[in-house]
Amino acid sequence: MSYTVRKFDAVIVGAGGAGLRAAIQLSEAGMKTAVLTKVFPTRSHTVAAQGGVAASLGNSEEDHWHWHMYDTVKGSDWLGDQDAIEFMCRKANECVIELEHYGMPFDRLDNGRIYQRPFGGHMSNFGEKPVRRSCAAADRTGHAMLHAMYQRNVKANTQFFVEWMALDLIRDAEGDVLGVTAMDMETGEIVVFHSKATIFATGGAGRIYYSSTNAFINTGDGVGMAARAGIPLEDMEFWQFHPTGVAGAGVLITEGVRGEGGILRNSQGERFMERYAPNAKDLASRDVVSRAMVTEINEGRGCGPNKDFVLLDITHLPPETIMKRLPGIHEIAVQFAGVDALKEPIPVVPTCHYQMGGIPTNYSGQVVVPKGDNHSAPVGGFYAAGECACASVHGANRLGTNSLLDLLVFGKSAGETAVNDLKGGALAHKPLPNDAIDRSLARVDRLNNQKSGSNPHETRLEMQRTMQKHAGVFRFKDMLVEGVTKIQKVADDVAQLEIGDKSKVFNTARIEALELENLIEVAKATMVSANARTESRGAHVRDDALDTPETPNGRDDKNWLKHSLWSRDGNQMSYKPVQMKPLTVDTIELKKRAY
Amino acid sequence: MRSDADLVLSGAEEVVLPKTARLNKLRWHCRRALLELDLVFKRYWERVGDSIDAEEESALRALLAEEDHDLWALVSGKVAPDDVDVVRDNLLAELRRP
Ligand SMILES: Cc1cc2nc3c(=O)[nH]c(=O)nc-3n(C[C@H](O)[C@H](O)[C@H](O)COP(=O)(O)OP(=O)(O)OC[C@H]3O[C@@H](n4cnc5c(N)ncnc54)[C@H](O)[C@@H]3O)c2cc1C
Numbered sequence: 001m002s003y004t005v006r007k008f009d010a011v012i013v014g015a016g017g018a019g020l021r022a023a024i025q026l027s028e029a030g031m032k033t034a035v036l037t038k039v040f041p042t043r044s045h046t047v048a049a050q051g052g053v054a055a056s057l058g059n060s061e062e063d064h065w066h067w068h069m070y071d072t073v074k075g076s077d078w079l080g081d082q083d084a085i086e087f088m089c090r091k092a093n094e095c096v097i098e099l100e101h102y103g104m105p106f107d108r109l110d111n112g113r114i115y116q117r118p119f120g121g122h123m124s125n126f127g128e129k130p131v132r133r134s135c136a137a138a139d140r141t142g143h144a145m146l147h148a149m150y151q152r153n154v155k156a157n158t159q160f161f162v163e164w165m166a167l168d169l170i171r172d173a174e175g176d177v178l179g180v181t182a183m184d185m186e187t188g189e190i191v192v193f194h195s196k197a198t199i200f201a202t203g204g205a206g207r208i209y210y211s212s213t214n215a216f217i218n219t220g221d222g223v224g225m226a227a228r229a230g231i232p233l234e235d236m237e238f239w240q241f242h243p244t245g246v247a248g249a250g251v252l253i254t255e256g257v258r259g260e261g262g263i264l265r266n267s268q269g270e271r272f273m274e275r276y277a278p279n280a281k282d283l284a285s286r287d288v289v290s291r292a293m294v295t296e297i298n299e300g301r302g303c304g305p306n307k308d309f310v311l312l313d314i315t316h317l318p319p320e321t322i323m324k325r326l327p328g329i330h331e332i333a334v335q336f337a338g339v340d341a342l343k344e345p346i347p348v349v350p351t352c353h354y355q356m357g358g359i360p361t362n363y364s365g366q367v368v369v370p371k372g373d374n375h376s377a378p379v380g381g382f383y384a385a386g387e388c389a390c391a392s393v394h395g396a397n398r399l400g401t402n403s404l405l406d407l408l409v410f411g412k413s414a415g416e417t418a419v420n421d422l423k424g425g426a427l428a429h430k431p432l433p434n435d436a437i438d439r440s441l442a443r444v445d446r447l448n449n450q451k452s453g454s455n456p457h458e459t460r461l462e463m464q465r466t467m468q469k470h471a472g473v474f475r476f477k478d479m480l481v482e483g484v485t486k487i488q489k490v491a492d493d494v495a496q497l498e499i500g501d502k503s504k505v506f507n508t509a510r511i512e513a514l515e516l517e518n519l520i521e522v523a524k525a526t527m528v529s530a531n532a533r534t535e536s537r538g539a540h541v542r543d544d545a546l547d548t549p550e551t552p553n554g555r556d557d558k559n560w561l562k563h564s565l566w567s568r569d570g571n572q573m574s575y576k577p578v579q580m581k582p583l584t585v586d587t588i589e590l591k592k593r594a595y
Numbered sequence: 596m597r598s599d600a601d602l603v604l605s606g607a608e609e610v611v612l613p614k615t616a617r618l619n620k621l622r623w624h625c626r627r628a629l630l631e632l633d634l635v636f637k638r639y640w641e642r643v644g645d646s647i648d649a650e651e652e653s654a655l656r657a658l659l660a661e662e663d664h665d666l667w668a669l670v671s672g673k674v675a676p677d678d679v680d681v682v683r684d685n686l687l688a689e690l691r692r693p
Contacts, residue, residue, distance in 0.1 A: 039626055047628035047663050140664055143628075163623070185623065216633045217626055251630055331671035336634060338693050505616035506623050 003437050004191040007429060008034045008159075009422055011179055011195035013166040013222060016044035017142070018386025018407035018414075019201030020149035022365075024102075025415025026197075027156035031422055034193060035153070036164045036182055038217060038511075042146045045203050045215050046407070049142030051119060052134035053099075053404035055092035059113040060132045063124060065089040066585060068133065070126045072402060073588045076395025077538035077555065079235065079563070081579035082587060084363040084391040088402075088409045090583075095408040096135055104148040105137050120255075120285070121399040134401045142404065165511060166221065167440040169198070169229040169382075172433050176380035177367075179432075180225070181440040185511065188504030190444065192436055196427035197381055197418040200226065200359060200367075201411065204387035205522040209352035209472075210464035211245050213252040222388040224518025226359045227525065228439075231369060231379065232565040232574065234390040235357035236522065237530035237540045240398055241473045243289040245351025247309035249336035253329060253348060258282045260325050262314045264293065265345065266301040272310075287397075287473075290350035291541060294474040297349075304347060311345035350473045354398050355522075356539065357529075358390040360565070365389075365414025370565070375576035381427055383418055385410040392563065395578075396538020447513055453498025456513045463490045463516075463523050471530045476543045480531040487520075487527045488571075494520045525566040532573045535560040538593075552592040561590075618645060621652065624659045631667050635690050642689075654682045 010026045012019045015037035026033040037044065056063040068089040073080055100106060100114065107115040116132040124131035137144035153160075163185040170178045170192065179195040205220025206212040227233055244253040258264075264282050266272045276292040277284035284292075293310050302308050314322060314329075319342050322330060333341035360368050361384050362376060371377035386407040393406055421427045470483025494516055499509040536545040536554030545554030562575040580587050612620065625636035647655070658666060668674035670690050676683065 039628075043626075043628045043663060045628050048630070143662070143664060186620075213630060215626075215628055215630045216637075217628070249630075249634055251634070328671075328673065331673060332631070335631070335671060335691070335693060501619075503615060503619070505612065506619035508619055508622050511623070 001441075004189070005194050005432070006034070006191060007194045008032050009195065010034070010197040010199065010418055011036065011193045012199040012201060013180060014044070014201030014203060014386065014388070015041035015150075015160065016201060016203050016386060016407070017046040017145055017149070017404060018389075018411040019199070020146065020153055021408055021411030022199050022201060022383075022385060022415035022418070023153050023158045024149060024156060025412055026419055027153060027158040029419040029423075031419060032159075034159045034161055034195075036161045036166050036180070036193070038163065038165050040162055041150050041160065042143070044146060045218055046142040046146050046404070048215065049404055050136070050139045052117065052136035052141050052401045053096060053145070053408065054119070054122060054133050054399070054401040055096040055135055055405065056089065056133055057093055057096065057114060057116060057135070059109060060116050061124070063131050063133060065092065067124055067126060067131070068092065068122070069582070069585070070588055071121055071123050072393060072399060074127065074591070074593055075121050075397055075399040075402075076393070077397055077593050078557070078561065078590050079238075079392070079395030079537060079578060081363075081392050082582040083579050084393050086582040086585060087363040087413075088391070088393050088405060091409045092405055095405070095412060099145065099148060099408065102148040102152045104144055106135055107137060119400045122401070145404065165514065166202075166225065167443065167514065169225045170432065170436050171229050172430055174380070176430060177382035178430050178436070181437050183444075185506050188507060190437060190440055192432065194429060194432060195381070196422055196429055197383065199365075199414050199418060200384040200388055201386045201407075202388045204355040205519060206352050206355060208463065208467050208519050208523040208526065209239070210461075210468040211247070211349050211351040212250045213242055213245055213351050213353045214250075219515035219519050220355075220388070220522040221515065221518045222384065223358055224521040226367070227521040227568040230567075230569065231359060231367060232567045233357060233525045234360040235392060235396070235529070235564050236525035236566055237471075237533055237564060238356035238396050238538060239352055239526065240354040240356065240539050241286070241290050241350040242353040243286055243293060243350050244312055244348045246332065246336045247304070247347035247349045250351050251332050251336050252351070252353070253312065253332065253346065257312065257314060257326055257329060260314075260321060261317055262312050263316075264289070264348075265311045265313050266296045267303045267307065268301060272296050272301070287539065287541070290473045293350055294472065298474070309347040309349045312348045313345040314341055315343060315345060354403065355387055356390070356392075356394045356396065356398055357564075358388050359384040360563075361385070361389045361391050361410070361414075363391060363410070363413060364417040365410050366417060370574065370576065383414040385414040396540060443514065443517065444510070447497060447499055447510060448502050450496060450498040453496040454493040456497050456499065456509070456516055459490060459493045459497065460516050460519070462493070463487070463520060466490060467523055467526065471527050474541055474543065475530055480527070483527045484531050487523055491520050491524055521568060524568075524571065528571055529564045529566050529573065533560060533564060555593075557590055614645075617652070618647070621655060621659070627666070628663045629667055632663060632670065635670055639690055650682045651686055654680070654686045658683065658686065
């Protein structure tokens with residue numbers, strides 16, 4: 001069958017922060033560059049980021065990249081690769097200043113330098129005291145970042161394919177990547193993007209969970225495509241949960257609410273955090289609060305008819321304080337919890353927020369896979385950056401403001417490496433395999449022809465509920481074992497999805513079914529990896545991992561200081577070592593993670 | 596097959612699309628960067644289905660051209676629009692209705 005082939009030096013899938021940053025590098029080097037995106041670039045999820053981007057500029061007080069590196073290694077619970085972390089922290093200043101030159105309107109000090117504010121986990125002098133490291137543009141940091149980089153790309157002649165959905169990765173017999181297939185949503189046509197370099201920057205997959213702070217667009221397409229194409233996924237058991245998402249909706253309620261005196265209560269009206277953290281109480285760290293909430297729910301002290309949430313109470317605060325110091329909270333509570341927060345408490349649950357794992361890369365942005373003795377051999381022509389990738393700088397737990405930094409540094413690095421590979425002649429338009437488009441056509445055909453299949457909406461819900469219940473904040477051996485079986489059953493249903501609408505133009509039912517086929521790969525990877533890792537580390541917390549002198553907080557460095565790799569083929573786990581050796585400085589030695 | 600009844604004159608670009616396709620496109624444009632907006636639009640479409648009339652359709656199309664943070668400020672009532680437009684204001688009230 002005949003189909004359209006479009007040829008580019010580089011094809012980037014994703015126009016969020018990571019994709020736009022990579023595209024600048026390629027287009028400005030004169031490479032013919034296409035960027036594919038499901039939504040208009042400045043509607044990518046990066047827009048939601050408000051907190052800021054980390055860089056040790058030291059504009060308000062002394063700071064150093066080495067301190068930032070220490071915080072990031074510690075935050076990662078030592079699962080982060082120390083070469084990549086050093087690379088990121090050393091590049092941070094350069095990348096932030098570049099962004100300033102692109103026109104990013106950072107908040108400023110009176111002396112004209114970028115204003116910086118403190119953020120959880122960022123400290124001075126190797127963990128001594130909080131430091132001002134986060135650079136922001138009011139409460140629209142992500143939005144301003146995307147605008148600045150989009151404009152820069154327009155100037156550099158990057159070619160945007162807006163409302164195009166990449167469907168599958170194209171690899172040849174040698175395993176090299178030759179581009180992607182993609183669907184033009186406007187017409188439903190599927191074409192081949194034939195490229196010398198392919199960069200994935202498709203963002204996270206937070207929608208695998210029932211309760212998620214992520215917008216609907218975060219369906220892990222890049223991660224799903226990579227898994228289907230035989231790339232193992234790294235550290236997928238690690239998901240960051242935010243303690244206070246509105247129950248049932250997921251919308252994030254900022255830490256500021258507890259900072260202003262908000263209190264968490266169980267069904268008996270008890271301020272339960274007093275039992276779990278007598279000093280810090282409701283202001284204990286994210287993971288401590290989340291675990292306490294889940295314990296209350298699991299022990300039957302949750303609220304509501306299903307006893308499945310707790311309450312965030314601010315009714316004792318003066319209404320003026322709420323309206324002035326916590327703008328937006330009142331609107332969110334009315335809209336998504338149906339309560340007037342001045343008079344009634346807000347139902348909340350720990351909510352999935354950030355994906356630490358993803359497509360394995362090195363710090364140059366090359367996608368790497370095990371090959372013979374080499375556990376990190378680059379895949380020809382394939383690069384990844386941003387939340388879909390695992391460099392791995394966040395390890396088992398990400399620090400706030402480090403992900404916007406990740407996408408700047410590794411977006412640039414992936415672009416730069418691709419430019420060098422293109423200029424050095426390492427990459428060419430290798431001949432397309434005969435079946436380049438077949439897999440994608442078959443997927444869409446099956447959707448069109450499926451009879452008596454499963455309902456996408458119900459199947460998605462089943463996946464999300466299974467993930468929430470069996471691989472949530474707090475993990476239990478029996479639940480994980482059962483979860484593996486359950487999620488496989490959901491995967492069987494996903495293979496039989498049936499859609500009613502068979503039209504071609506902006507067929508949202510089809511798009512959502514195709515997205516669900518990506519989400520389920522992420523869900524399987526998460527469940528199987530979590531079941532296999534029998535220790536607690538960072539965001540992966542198991543009830544059966546005991547706190548002993550050899551395994552502080554359940555962390556078992558002797559057996560588990562290693563990265564997980566989940567392969568779709570056979571649903572199997574393998575492992576690779578953590579890179580403990582930084583680029584130039586000494587290793588940051590293992591220690592118990594305590595704040 | 597496209598029938599004339601499907602055609603609504605609501606912005607030059609959209610004229611040629613049949614109504615189902617046009618609404619599907621609008622639905623896709625309701626995929627936003629902020630979860631708050633996704634949830635509001637999900638609720639909205641569940642309520643209105645395909646019953647949305649031409650005036651409301653073009654008001655919605657215009658709203659969707661706003662940046663996400665501005666749109667959420669309008670929808671949540673944090674910020675009032677700086678002019679009066681009955682159709683749009685009714686639509687905002689509908690979007691705001693829990
Ligand atoms: C509420 C919230 C607040 C946050 N605040 C902060 C913060 O203050 N600081 C911080 O550092 N981090 C923050 N984060 C995390 C951070 O925002 C994200 O990790 C980061 O923005 C991800 O950027 P990205 O470029 O990897 O992906 P995204 O911005 O998600 O972009 C993904 C792109 O890929 C495209 N795409 C996806 N699939 C396909 C496909 N199949 N075909 C074509 N295109 C596709 C999309 O259209 C989009 O353009 C926050 C996250 C949330 C949810």
